[in-house]
Each structure stands twice: as structure tokens, then as C-alpha cells.
Amino acid sequence: MALAKITSVTGTAVVVPGDDIDTDRIIPARFMRCVTFDGLGQYAFYDVRFDPGTGKPLNHPLDRPEHKGASILISGNNFGCGSSREHAPQALQKFGIRAVVAGSFAEIFFGNCTTLGIPCVCVSDADRAKLAQAISANPALQVSVQLKTLRVEAGECSVPCTIKEGARQALGEGQWDAIGLLLDGAKAVSALEAKLPKISLVSLS
């Protein structure tokens, strides 16, 4: 099974302002005892979306009606710092996020996102401000992260972005996850498997 070749992500966007947003903020530790990453989406940014005392919604950007269904997250510098938990990008992906635009990214978080097929692109502070303005003027605006031309487009507004070349290539070639490479070897695997002893109650026949 080949993985999707990811050369662009298009959808509505939501801005979550702030620098140094860490993985604890993205997914609080207490939600890590889980049987599947599936349910994690609802806990993304949980402690800033809901009042820790009363549990009341705090009108966080992610919960505003005009941003319902947004698939592009725009944030500040050093996004995804802190613990290396795989649960953080999983929570964003399960929430519906398909690409992240930020000033910069923490390295492990960036790698984890790439492995999930989530492009993380860097855009300057000034250009992110322009994007934010365009989105606030029209929340329904289709935003597009273009990995071929390395631009983020939002209607009239088009700004340059950067991403590590290795990640850009891996995404574009559908090799963003080792599983793609491993799956490609399926034939060689079954040839080798046939030669090796089986493990069963009637072994090594």
C-alpha cells in the first residue's frame, strides 16, 4: 500500500496564538492512559478550551462555530516543545488538523508530525499576521499550504513558507512514514518468511 503523496493541504484555518505551546498544552498528560489514539481529538488543547474548575467552555478559537472543521492550524514560535509524546500530533490529527503553520517547531514534534503525514511549515511573524488578518476577515476562506511552491495561500494573501527539505521530499513522495517503505518490501518479506521456521504448537515441520 503506497501512502498518499502529500504536496498540498487545503481547507479552512484556525489561529491559536502564542509562542512555546508545549505538548502538555496540546494534550494534557492525564489523557494518555488510552486504548487508542482515536478518541484523543476531543482532548486537544483541553485545559485551555475548558475551565479546569467548572469544565465550562472558554470560547477557545478551536471551539468557535466559524472555525468548525478547520484543518490548518496557525500558531506561534517553538510550537510543540516539551515531552516527545506521540499523543500530541495524534490528538491534533484526530481533531482534524492536516497541516500546521507556525514560526518554528520543536524538533521531535516536527518529526512525529511528519511521520503522521502532517506538514509543518514555518512562516515569518509578519506573514503569519497577514494570514491571521485574512482569516479573521473571512473565516470561511480556503487556505492552502503548497509544498511544491513553498507558499501558503489565503485568497489574495500569498506568503512564502519553509520546511526541511527531507520532510518535504518524504511527504511529496509518499514516504513520510517508514511503514510505506516497509510495505513496499512485502514480496521480499514473504519470500524470507517462507524460509524461516514457524512458531506454533506444531513447529518446524
Next chain:
Amino acid sequence: MPQPRAGQGKNLFQKVWDTHTVRTLPNGQIQLFIGLHLIHEVTSPQAFGMLRDLGLKVPYPKRTFATVDHIVPTDTRAEPFKDELAQGMINALRTACRDFGIEFFDIHSGKQGIVHVIGPELGLTQPGLTIACGDSHTSTHGAFGAIAFGIGTSQVRDVLATQCMALDPLKVRRVEVNGKLGLGVYAKDVILHIIRKLGVNGGTGYAYEFAGTLFDRFSMEERMTVCNMSIEGGARVGYVNPDATTFAYLKDRPYAPTGQAWDAAVARWASFASDPDAAYDDVVKIDAAEILPTVTWGINPGQAIFVDESVPSVATASAEQKASIAEALEYMKLKPGAPIKGTKVDVCFIGSCTNSRMSDLREVAKYVQGRRVAAGVKALVVPGSEQVRDQAVKEGLDKIFSAAGFEWRDAGCSMCLAMNPDKLVGDQLCASSSNRNFKGRQGSPTGRTLLMSPLMVAAAALTGAVADCREVFEVEAVGA
């Protein structure tokens, strides 16, 4: 045994690696086939979710086996568990195994237990295999001459979906221990001593080959205890070359080959042992006679001393160790410079994948028979598997433990870590036969752990304080 020379021969790691290499990937890593995959409820259910997301199947379901160990309560195992999350985790694994056709050794099957205890006792763990499990102590299985990797959730998914992992090869360090252990000194002391000498990060990038006359004489259970903690010394993999002891252990195990296939298997297994002229990236030699009963005093397994030594102090520490010693002393609330012997303990735990097998329980039972746990000490004996539990009951060990004041529990990880109801409370100090003394490891954020051999834990239980098992019990000729 011939001295290893830096020759042309291959070591076991290279032979097993080569046998299981599928190909070199475009990114330069090796696609390595995994002969045996073991899974449990903590790190694997999420991997099945990822598989479902990607629409992938498990192509070789007969090479994966599941059990449940971390979250099972060990006092009562009636379902539903009090902890809903724990119940959810076991349910998720049951469903996944059913959906994907994977054999599951569930509680009450008679085969359930800590994944690193049941693999060997069922005969699943065999020489020359590549083994993977989403658990860092997978290195245990190396005792059989297998290359066994602890892996993360994404790699669990990779193995389920492809029976392979993308990996870079490791270097190999031969850790040779020669000679005999003194009375009251055990395999646990050997590995604590090796980690103390080589450091908790000393094994980074290496597989450890444990060898020498001591390992030649060691039983399989002793070899497992040592390999179990390879990871605590930073080595991803630890192994012992397969020999007659290995084959004798595997004979007649449920998943071991039989009849003619047995003879063929033994010949094949033996061929994986390191050649006498194998090359190594490094060789370390240790004299078994220098090893004494060992206790950790700090917050990593390398912070260990002999039982007759004193807790280190910052003042006398080397410059680069001052900070870590200060941090450990502050957390452990131990008096710098004071003898470790006599330190009062609150809880005594005999169990975990390091030391919960029959030989551990028999050894302790032999000495605690007819004696009593000190007043105010909570002491537990937790068998590593249902098979160990049943065998121990058959031999009457449960009665010996109960009569001595130990709680006799059901099979599981128990107080090795905090995912089931067995936990330390507050800053309780626990003498433990487990493998990790990290801050908060045993369930309380301020709980404190002293790692030691099972008989040393028993000595602490009976006296209420850290004690030398050789003095508490008139230790007879034990060890190798």
C-alpha cells in the same frame, strides 16, 4: 571456553541480524524481519487503531502473541475491574486480537502473565529469533540467544502491518564475567554490578553479549534476570549464546518443536552462537568474585552499592557526579555517608519480570520458611505468571509465604509500576526485586525504591530494614 580473538568469525548478533535482513531501505536503514512479536495492553491497542486508520491488515498473525500484565489487579481479578480505564484496556486488546486473528493468553487461561515471563515458559522465545515487543524489558528474551528489541507504539504498528522494522545495526560489546559468585550473591547482583561499572548510558548503541564461565553455568532464569536489565545499562539488546542449558529449558515447552523437528531445531539454534573467533566492538571482563550483594540507593539503577557500603555523599563525589548525587539524595531522603544497612523499609516487593520466576520464589521460600515478616512491614510476593503461580501452589510455597506474613498475589506486573492498584503511598521506602528505581516509579510521586535481589528483599522484610541476606539467613551454598 576459548578466548575470543578479534578474528573473522561472526557473533550471534550479526548472524541473527543477517538471517532476518529483508533489504536495505532507500533511507539507508535495514528492513529487519521480526520472527516473534509479543504485545500487551498498554502500548499495543493504539497501534491497532493506527492500523485501522490506514486500512492495513496483519499479514502474519501467527507470529504475534498477546497477554495482559501491567494493569491487571493482583488481589482480585474479578471483572469488571474497579478501574474503568484498566477494563477498557483489556477489552480493547481482546477485541483487537479477535479482529486480527492473534492468539491471546488472557487472564484465567492458565498461560497469562508478565509478557517477558510467559514468552520463555511457553517456549515461544527461541534461539536465533528476532523478537519485538512494545516494552523496554524485551531484552529479557535475549537470554535464549535471540535478538529482542523493546519498541514504541509506531513500531508496534509497523511490525503488525509488515512483520518488519526499519533499524540501524548495533555494535556488540562482550561482557565477560568469569569465576564463581560468593554465597548469597545472585544474578540480580551481577547485573546491578555491571550497570554500576559500565554506567546507565554505557550501553548506548550496543548490544551486550553476556558471556564467560559464570554465564556458562547460569540457569536460564538467571540469564533472564541479567538480560532483563540490559536496557537499564543503556543497551537496547542483551543476549547469552544458546547452549545445552538453553535447549534443555526449551524441551517439551508448549511451542517448542517436537520429534525430528526438535533435533533440526537444536542444530539450527546452536549454529547461531558466536563463533570462537568472532569480532567484537568492545570487550569488558569482570571477576565474579568481586561481586557482593548489591542495593541501589539512588534514582537510577546505576546508583548502587554493596550492602556493606555507605550511601555516597556530595562532598566526596567527583565533580561530574555531584549534581546527580545531590538530586538522588534529596529525593531518597537517605543520610549521606551512613551505612545503607539498617535503613528502615516500609514495603517489600518480590516480583516483576526481573525476579518472579520459580527459582526466585523457591530460593526465598527456602529461607523464610518458619520465620515472620517484621511488624509494620507490608510484604508481597507476586508470581510472574499463572504458570508460576500454579507451580508454586503445587509446591506449597504460597503457604510458606502466607505463614511468614507475605501477601501471596495473582500474576502480573503489580508494584513494579503504577498502572494497577498495587502502589506505594506517600514517601514509603520499598525494598524491591524489580528493575527500575526512577522517581515515582512505584505509583507514588514521592515513593522510594531500593533495588536488590529477592533474597535481599526477604532479608529486609524479616528485619524491617536493609540487611545483608548472608547474615540474616545462614546462607548455604547458593548461586552459581
